[in-house]
Amino acid sequence: MIRLPRGTQDILPGQSEKWQYIESTFIDICRRFNYQEIRTPIFEHTELFQRGVGDTTDIVQKEMYTFEDRGNRSLTLRPEGTASVVRAFVQNKLYGSAKQPQKLFYNGPMFRYERPQQGRMRQFVQLGVEALGSKDPAIDAEVIALAMTFYQSLGLQSLKLVINSLGDKESRENHRQALVEHFNPYRAELCSDCQTRLDQNPLRVLDCKKDRDHHAMVDAPKILDYLTEEARLYFEDLKAYLDASGIDYEVDSNLVRGLDYYNHTAFEIMSAAEGFGAITTLSGGGRYNGLVEDLDGPATPGIGFALSVERLLMALENEGVTLPVNEGLDVYVVSLGDIAKVPAYTLTQQLRKSGLSVDKDYLGRKMKAQFKDADRNEAKFVVVLGEEEVNLKQAAVKDMTTGEQEMVAFDTVVNHIQSKR
CATH class of the missing domain: 3.40.50.800 (Anticodon-binding domain)
Structure with missing residues (x-):
């Protein structure tokens, strides 16, 4: 008997209705916030993710499904949605549209070669939004509000929003140098990945799952201590908009996210429900000013988030939320x-x-x-x-x-x- 590949799943009748309900709810929430759907290919040229996600990320170095087609072109099954959306934004000249900012949402399968575990598959489904063309911190707050509204509309109550600022280019350069000076004396004690990250992208040392308990992490330099005045004011404005929206949050200076393109706002939404498990993150996102230019487009600020449907279903089950599906025939x-x-x-x-x-x-x-x-x-x-x-x-x-x-x-x-x- 031929079985399905490891890290994939069959979504059978009785379960697929839950997926449909989640997807339709997401579409409705996006409509309320005036986001429009974009659909991009499941595979792209490998260079897109090398340039867009970052050569130093685990996704590019370890997790991508990459293959050569019959024309000897290197193609990759998309591991995330943002790079594809930005590529489409540039290629189709959406930056020239009279409708700005471009507020887009997507829904589809992504692929990463990871060790399969509950809520983390090799083929998984992401729902996400991207807002391109505005550098107003109010739209950062809007993107976060959209995500929170979606989760709450499905019935989740035990949610925790964590935010951080990754600063502007000057902030990150100053912080980068401080991280190198701090971790260099412990280089030999760090995992091999972090030893490489220390040279290529020191910020990602803070995101390491292997070295998270190393004593050097406790007093590592915090990005918030290295923000320029402009970056600090941006973060203060974001918090003011969240406060005005009645959205509770925590500031975590160690939140860095796993992709190279983030700057300024970074955030994660977690399940705070008892018994959910060790990995509590439901969704994450942030601002990526500079990514459009990296993909050969004009200078265009952007922000977005993505969430895993698989982890959302786990959270709903853990909180005992029953979706109104499978209501029977008429x-x-x-x-x-x-x-x-x-x-x-x-x-x-x-x-x-x-x-x-x-x-x-x-x-x-x-x-x-x-x-x-x-x-x-x-x-x-x-x-x-x-x-x-x-x-x-x-x-x-x-x-x-x-x-x-x-x-x-x-x-x-x-x-x-x-x-x-």
């Missing part, structure tokens, strides 16, 4: 005998055209078995057609909630059921 049509087959099929189609969810028997089962199938499908109404009903040009309509049953003329069955809903 109607199940029971047919008895050959004479009722065509009328039953015709009535099924008419009911569907009226907007109702409807099914019928296709296995030639007895009436009792058909009623059992109606129960399995949680049908609200059952319509019975047999020889007698066909001859009388009527149907027996049973309300499965009240148990009431009445005979209804064929040509009024649709209206009758619609009036009872």
